[in-house]
Amino acid sequence: MTGTLMEGFLPFEHEPYFNFGQEEIAAKQREAYRTVRGKFLGKAFPLYIGGQRVEGGETFAVRNPADTREVAWHFPKATPEQLEQAISAAKQAFGEWRFSDPMQRATIFKRAAELLRARRMELNAVMGLENAKNWAEADGEVAECVDHFEVFAREALKWAQGKPVYPMPDEHVTTVYEPVGVVAVISPWNFPAAIPLGMALGAIAAGNTVVWKPASETPLSSLLLVELLFEAGLPRNVIQFLTGPDDVLGDPLVDHKDIRMIAFTGSKEIGCRIMERAAKVQPGQRWLKRVMAEMGGKDPTVVCADADLDDAARGIVQAAFGYSGQKCSACSRVIAEESVYDELLEKVATLAGEIKVGLPEENAALGPVIHEGSAKRIMEYVERGKGTARLVLGGERAQNGDREGGYVQPTIFADVDPRDPLFQEEIFGPVLSFTKARDWRHAIELANDSEYGLTAAFYSRDPMKINEARRLIHVGNLYVNRKCTGALSGTHAFGGYGMSGTNAKVGGPDYLFWFLQTKTVAQKY
Numbered sequence: 069m070t071g072t073l074m075e076g077f078l079p080f081e082h083e084p085y086f087n088f089g090q091e092e093i094a095a096k097q098r099e100a101y102r103t104v105r106g107k108f109l110g111k112a113f114p115l116y117i118g119g120q121r122v123e124g125g126e127t128f129a130v131r132n133p134a135d136t137r138e139v140a141w142h143f144p145k146a147t148p149e150q151l152e153q154a155i156s157a158a159k160q161a162f163g164e165w166r167f168s169d170p171m172q173r174a175t176i177f178k179r180a181a182e183l184l185r186a187r188r189m190e191l192n193a194v195m196g197l198e199n200a201k202n203w204a205e206a207d208g209e210v211a212e213c214v215d216h217f218e219v220f221a222r223e224a225l226k227w228a229q230g231k232p233v234y235p236m237p238d239e240h241v242t243t244v245y246e247p248v249g250v251v252a253v254i255s256p257w258n259f260p261a262a263i264p265l266g267m268a269l270g271a272i273a274a275g276n277t278v279v280w281k282p283a284s285e286t287p288l289s290s291l292l293l294v295e296l297l298f299e300a301g302l303p304r305n306v307i308q309f310l311t312g313p314d315d316v317l318g319d320p321l322v323d324h325k326d327i328r329m330i331a332f333t334g335s336k337e338i339g340c341r342i343m344e345r346a347a348k349v350q351p352g353q354r355w356l357k358r359v360m361a362e363m364g365g366k367d368p369t370v371v372c373a374d375a376d377l378d379d380a381a382r383g384i385v386q387a388a389f390g391y392s393g394q395k396c397s398a399c400s401r402v403i404a405e406e407s408v409y410d411e412l413l414e415k416v417a418t419l420a421g422e423i424k425v426g427l428p429e430e431n432a433a434l435g436p437v438i439h440e441g442s443a444k445r446i447m448e449y450v451e452r453g454k455g456t457a458r459l460v461l462g463g464e465r466a467q468n469g470d471r472e473g474g475y476v477q478p479t480i481f482a483d484v485d486p487r488d489p490l491f492q493e494e495i496f497g498p499v500l501s502f503t504k505a506r507d508w509r510h511a512i513e514l515a516n517d518s519e520y521g522l523t524a525a526f527y528s529r530d531p532m533k534i535n536e537a538r539r540l541i542h543v544g545n546l547y548v549n550r551k552c553t554g555a556l557s558g559t560h561a562f563g564g565y566g567m568s569g570t571n572a573k574v575g576g577p578d579y580l581f582w583f584l585q586t587k588t589v590a591q592k593y
């Protein structure tokens with residue numbers, strides 16, 4: 069039956085982006101900022117546990133990274149008792165939600181997509197104030213959330229059908245997929261809507277229940293999606309939403325005996341910590357915990373001598389400096405063949421030199437990094453790099469009037485040695501390194517000289533070189549003749565190799581399998 073009903077869905081299409089170049093669209097985005105400021109600024113938001121809004125108690129302030137003197141809103145500091153209540157509520161809700169009709173799940177997601185389409189500009193503005201994405205970056209992420217709803221609606225139905233097995237003459241055998249239990253969803257601040265939503269939808273589309281722990285820098289972008297799901301008809305006890313300090317919601321959440329699976333996206337350091345802790349079976353725990361850990365990147369762009377250099381330069385600049393380079397997919401290493409190295413470097417430096425620093429709320433090309441701590445860490449790499457490589461652009465903090473924020477100039481280093489931390493370590497800021505390769509094969513070798521393996525771009529017009537790149541470049545997402553950021557849900561299944569994580573591939577055809585276990589039933593006639 070589900071197959072027939074799925075055929076009733078309209079064909080899938082990615083959500084189109086807003087064209088902010090049109091004045092009436094830009095005016096609506098400005099208006100949405102005014103509305104969000106009026107409606108939310110200074111407000112205190114709740115937790116959700118067992119279907120109830122939970123207010124009161126100690127709170128923490130979320131600050132606007134574009135001017136950290138401004139407090140955007142407040143969120144509760146969940147207590148150990150509330151963590152216990154949330155896990156217990158999720159466990160209880162699992163008893164019912166696990167048997168919910170996949171068509172019901174799909175219908176809720178379709179309805180949520182509709183609701184979000186009407187509120188995209190509002191969510192863009194919330195994100196701009198929380199994590200300093202400019203209009204286009206925020207809009208790309210919110211459009212991805214709409215895509216996630218549409219994709220997971222279809223995936224819920226697809227996996228509910230089970231899979232055929234080779235037949236036996238005297239037995240009826242089925243292979244079906246069942247949910248696993250309570251899933252902890254732990255997410256980073258840089259994609260505060262699309263990343264936790266992807267993990268949470270994976271969990272609930274499969275029939276699991278969720279404890280959703282957003283990053284403390286960006287809780288409202290997450291909360292609004294949880295409330296949108298409730299409005300779309302999701303039973304309110306299926307997601308528990310908790311905010312607060314890592315010492316309450318980090319190790320204790322991961323270690324808890326009733327957590328069946330941890331879906332994590334964030335740094336290598338925390339991902340590895342979760343893997344290790346989750347491996348220990350706690351007293352009373354009746355399963356081995358499953359861990360999905362999607363972590364960092366040190367993503368290369370390889371440019372061959374025969375490539376379209378203007379196109380490559382545009383792709384590099386967008387991927388390296390979009391959202392101040394704070395994407396796991398950001399291009400942080402350019403590896404170019406000797407014969408085009410200088411020309412490409414000049415083109416990239418010219419384009420990057422035109423990037424203006426300003427307010428994300430006013431749609432500036434480059435805003436601040438997430439906070440002062442991050443800016444200081446980035447500047448440590450930059451200062452060290454001045455002694456080990458050739459500084460071509462930037463290299464200093466940037467100013468944005470009298471605003472207080474982690475503003476850093478777009479920075480380019482040339483002639484970076486492959487052993488340099490600039491080449492090997494994830495900086496997570498607007499810092500790009502250039503390294504010269506003898507030839508294109510050497511360039512591929514250098515691209516692979518990394519513990520990470522998330523995304524890569526390869527620019528060439530030669531089909532033979534492209535074939536070799538497809539075969540040899542060791543990453544989860546390889547982009548040929550285009551930039552290495554901007555995966556689309558349902559099409560570019562996203563997740564890396566090596567220390568970039570468990571390669572779960574969100575938005576891909578096998579993603580739901582992560583949240584399921586397989587049951588074989590063999591019945592004698």
Ligand SMILES: NC(=O)c1ccc[n+]([C@@H]2O[C@H](COP(=O)([O-])OP(=O)(O)OC[C@H]3O[C@@H](n4cnc5c(N)ncnc54)[C@H](O)[C@@H]3O)[C@@H](O)[C@H]2O)c1
Pocket residue numbers: 254255256257258259263281282283284314317318319322333334335336337338339341342362363364365395396397494496522563564568569
């Ligand atoms: N591979 C991907 O898909 C992907 C996507 C986005 C970001 N990232 C990576 O995320 C990182 C940036 O995000 P971040 O700074 O928020 O990462 P982070 O690892 O510091 O934090 C991620 C989340 O983990 C929580 N956390 C902290 N300590 C914990 C503990 N002991 N146990 C459980 N959870 C804990 C944080 O509160 C936060 O919610 C970068 O490395 C980036 O590459 C990866």
Ligand SMILES: N[C@@H](CCC=O)C(=O)O
Pocket residue numbers: 258259394395396397552553554555556562
């Ligand atoms: N999915 C995003 C990256 C998310 C990580 O930060 C992209 O494809 O650019």
